[in-house]
Amino acid sequence: MNAPLLIPRRPGPLWLLAEVTYRCPLHCAFCYNPVDFTQAGPELSTDAWLSVIRQARALGAAQFGISGGEPLLRDDIEILVAEARQLGFYTNLITSGVGLTEARLAALKAAGLDHIQLSFQDATREANDLITNTRTFDLKRKVAAMTKAAGYPTVINCVLHRSNIDHLDRIIEMAVEIGAEYLELANTQYHGWAFLNRAALMPTAAQLAEAEAVTERWRQRLGKTMRILFVTPDYQSKKPKKCMNGWGEVFLSVTPDGLALPCHTARMLPGLEFPDVREHQLGWIWHESPLFNRFRGTAWLPETCQSCDEKDNDHGGCRCQAFMLTGDAGATDPVCPKSPDHALIDAALAEAERPGTVKPLVFRDPKNAAKLGRAF
C-alpha cells in the first residue's frame, strides 16, 4: 500500500458561520433560508456549538460569524462569542438588531465581540415594516445608536429589491446620519424565500442602473468616511460568481440543527448527504466528506465550463442557482451567457420589465413554511 501520507493537505476553512437558529422575529420576503425551515431538527446545544467552534479554530478558521434566523433569540450567544474570541477568532454578529438590549450588548462586548453587522430593510418606517411584515424600524435606529455608543464601528447591510431600490438615495443618507463606517448594498440573490418571491423582488434594468449611479454619486461625496459596497445581482451581471469563493475552499457553515454545509443555502441540493457535526469531526467533514468534495475544484465541471477560459475564476458559478433553475446541481450556472439554459435568466429579466405582472409577497413565517412544504 502506498498511502499518500506525504501529500500536503489543502488548507482548512477560514470562515465558520454558525446559523444558530431559524427562528426570527422578522418575516422578510427576501430571506435566503430554506422555505421548509420548520422541518429542521432541534437546535444544537451550547456544548455542541462550543465543540464546533474549537474544532474549526484548530483547522485554521479565523472568522467566526453568528447568524440565523435571528441569533439573539438564543440566550447563549455570549458564551459562544467568548469562547471563539478567546481562541483567536474575529467574531461577527449578523443581526436584525431585534432583541439587542443594553444589557445584552454589554455582555457581548465583555465576551469580546469584535463586530456587529446590522441589517436595515429600508429608509422609511412604512417600507421597512412592509417588507419585514413587522414594526421594527424605530427599534433598528435605536440599536444602531446603541452599538455606536458602545464603540463598535457601524456596519449596515441592506438588501435591495424592486420595492426599495428606488429609495436608495434616502437609504444611503440615513446610513450617513447614523454615522455608518460601512454600508453593504446587497442586491437580492434568489435563494430560498427570495426565489419563491422572485417576480415581486426583481428590479427592472432601469431601476438597477439608477441605483448604481446613485451609489457612485455618494461614493464621490463621502470618500473614505463611509465605504459603500454594492453587490451586483447575478441575474443582471451575467457573470457567474464562484460559489462561496470556491466550494470547500474557505467557507464552512453549520445549520441550527447541526448539518455542515459548504455554503449557507446548499441544504436544498438533492441527493447529497449532509454530515452532522455531532456524528463527525469537522476535520473529516472538511477534508474527506463526499459533500465537501462533490463540487470542489474544477474536475467535476460540465463540458460547457471545461472548455471555458473563465473556469478557474468562477468554477461554473452557484450550485444552488443551477439546481433551482435547471434541476441539475452540476449544470453550468444559468446566469452565464454560455449556459445552454441562459434563456431562463432572460425570461426572468423580461418578466421584470412587464408592468402589472408583480405578484404579492409571500412572507417568511412558520405558517407559510408549513403550507408550502417545499425547499425553495
Place this chain on the structure above:
Amino acid sequence: MTPARPRINRLFRFQWEPAQQAHVLLYPEGMVKLNQSAGEILKRCDGSKSVAEIVADLESAFNASGLAAEVDAFLLMAEAQNWINWNAS
C-alpha cells in the same frame, strides 16, 4: 512637537495566525495575510513609537541598516489601506 506615532486602526485586529504561519489583519468578515516585513513593521505600530524609533528597533532586531525607505513606503500604503492612523503629539 513630538513626531506622530502610527497605531493600528481600531477597525482591524492584528495577530499571529499559526495556520497561516503569518501575521494577519482581521477586520469585519475578512483577513489580510501579511508578509514578514509587513508583520514586523505593524507589530511595532502601537501608538507609542515614532517612525524613527520603529526603524531603529527593526534595524537592531534584524541587524540591518537603511530600512527607513522601506518602512516609509509601507506606512504610506498602510495608511491608504486604512490599516493605521496616527497618534499626534
